[in-house]
Amino acid sequence: MLEPRYCSIAISGSLSFYYRKQGILMKKLSIITVNYNDAAGLEKTLSSITKTDIIQVFVIDGGSTDGSLSVINKYSDIITSYISEKDNGIYDAMNKGLTFCDGEFVLFLNSGDYFNKDISLNVLFSKIDKNTDKNKVIFWSAKINSNNDFWYYPPLDINDTDDWMKTNLPNHQAMLFPKCFYKNNKYDLAMKIISDADYKYRAIKEYGYMYISQSFSTFELGGISSQKITWKYFKIRLKDFIIYTDKHYSRYEYIAEVLKQFGKLSVKLLLSKLLPDEKYSKIFKK
Numbered sequence: 001m002l003e004p005r006y007c008s009i010a011i012s013g014s015l016s017f018y019y020r021k022q023g024i025l026m027k028k029l030s031i032i033t034v035n036y037n038d039a040a041g042l043e044k045t046l047s048s049i050t051k052t053d054i055i056q057v058f059v060i061d062g063g064s065t066d067g068s069l070s071v072i073n074k075y076s077d078i079i080t081s082y083i084s085e086k087d088n089g090i091y092d093a094m095n096k097g098l099t100f101c102d103g104e105f106v107l108f109l110n111s112g113d114y115f116n117k118d119i120s121l122n123v124l125f126s127k128i129d130k131n132t133d134k135n136k137v138i139f140w141s142a143k144i145n146s147n148n149d150f151w152y153y154p155p156l157d158i159n160d161t162d163d164w165m166k167t168n169l170p171n172h173q174a175m176l177f178p179k180c181f182y183k184n185n186k187y188d189l190a191m192k193i194i195s196d197a198d199y200k201y202r203a204i205k206e207y208g209y210m211y212i213s214q215s216f217s218t219f220e221l222g223g224i225s226s227q228k229i230t231w232k233y234f235k236i237r238l239k240d241f242i243i244y245t246d247k248h249y250s251r252y253e254y255i256a257e258v259l260k261q262f263g264k265l266s267v268k269l270l271l272s273k274l275l276p277d278e279k280y281s282k283i284f285k286k
Contacts, residue, residue, distance in 0.1 A: 004216035028125055029176070030103030034093040037069050041112030041220070046075040048114035054121060056080040058100045060093045071271045091187035091195045098182055105138065105176035112220045113173045116143060119216045127174075127212050135147050135178045137200075137209040142174035144220040152215055159209045160266040169200045173219045177203050188247075191240040193233070198244050205248075228272035234265050 022141060031049065035042045042059070059072055059082035072082050081100060087093045094108060105128075110114070128138055141152040154164050154173060182202045216237045229237070241261045247252050271280055 021258050024067055027056045027058075027103040029121065030101035030106045031055055031057045032060060032094065032097035032101065032106060032108050032110075033057065034062075034090055034097065034108070035068055036063060036093075036111075037064045037068065038111040039064070039067040042071045043074075045109055045111055045114050046071065046078065048117075049075075049078050049109075050115075050121070051078045054125065054230045056084065056101070056103060058097050060087070060089050060263060061085075062093060075212040080194060087194065088189065091189055091191070093187045095189075098186065101182065102179075104179055104181070107176050109217065110115070110170045110173070113218060114215050116215060121216075124212070124216055125179045125215075128210070130161045131210050133208070133210075135180050135207050137178065137203045137207055138176040138212065139170035139183070139209060140174050140177070140217075141215045142171035143215045144171075144221065145218050146221045150218075153219075154211075156213060156215065158213070165204075165209070169197055169204075171219050172196055172200070173217045174215075175200065181207055188243070190243055193237050194240045198247065201244075201248060226273075227263070228277060229268050230272070231269070232265040234269050237265060240260060 033042070033045050046057075046059075048056070057079050057087065059067055061072065061081055061082060061084040061088045063084055069084060072079060072084075083096065085185050090110075098109075100107065115121075121163065124140075141156050141158075144151050144153050153174075154161070157165055173175070177199075183203060185199070189195070191198060236250055238258075238261065242258055245257045245261075249257055
């Protein structure tokens with residue numbers, strides 16, 4: 001049975017996929033999986049991870065009571081370390097995960113999200129290694145899965161990534177944050193819903209990005225940021241956006257962006273009442 005360990009890092013097997021920094025052997029990729037009472041989703045995530053020398057896997061569980069710990073023990077061969085304790089929400093759990101990581105990059109692959117069946121992390125890193133600047137944020141097209149439908153975000157046939165990035169941010173499940181960023185930056189707990197957008201924006205602004213025109217992971221709709229909205233969500237999201245905008249925009253831009261977000265949220269609130277779930281989700285994720 002796998003016992004909880006707080007900072008243990010397994011280093012074994014072939015050294016061919018490691019790199020050396022300051023005399024310490026380190027992993028290419030740290031994977032953080034946040035879970036709370038989603039044993040089925042956790043199994044889907046962990047079963048998609050192939051054991052390999054280039055990764056370390058950390059499961060941050062919020063004190064689940066639904067059998068999630070049994071799933072964790074089932075996949076003890078690929079899990080480097082885990083904790084199971086109460087947290088203050090998903091971003092607090094993500095911050096906990098970051099304290100354990102030591103990989104060249106970190107990926108958040110939370111319960112229910114998974115690597116695509118036909119992918120190879122070796123292929124992914126062979127593409128990354130061709131890039132001379134290893135400090136950039138790496139992202140690819142996430143496969144968005146919604147019941148009987150799916151699409152890619154951004155589209156695999158995107159022509160101008162820079163233009164797309166002016167009004168969009170990649171999915172977390174399809175982003176690698178470089179160690180130079182994640183070791184010095186945490187999620188802002190003042191935001192309850194869009195702290196991930198703030199984290200992504202800060203990373204890209206500071207280190208730039210590299211896009212890989214391929215899909216390596218799937219995002220299952222249903223998370224807090226992809227649900228149809230209620231009046232309660234409207235108020236929380238608007239409060240979050242005011243914090244976000246105050247951090248990243250000038251005073252003039254702040255007013256314009258808050259008004260724009262108020263209008264967008266109002267439309268989403270209305271359409272939440274009028275549209276079926278799948279159509280609503282597809283409209284606002286593309």
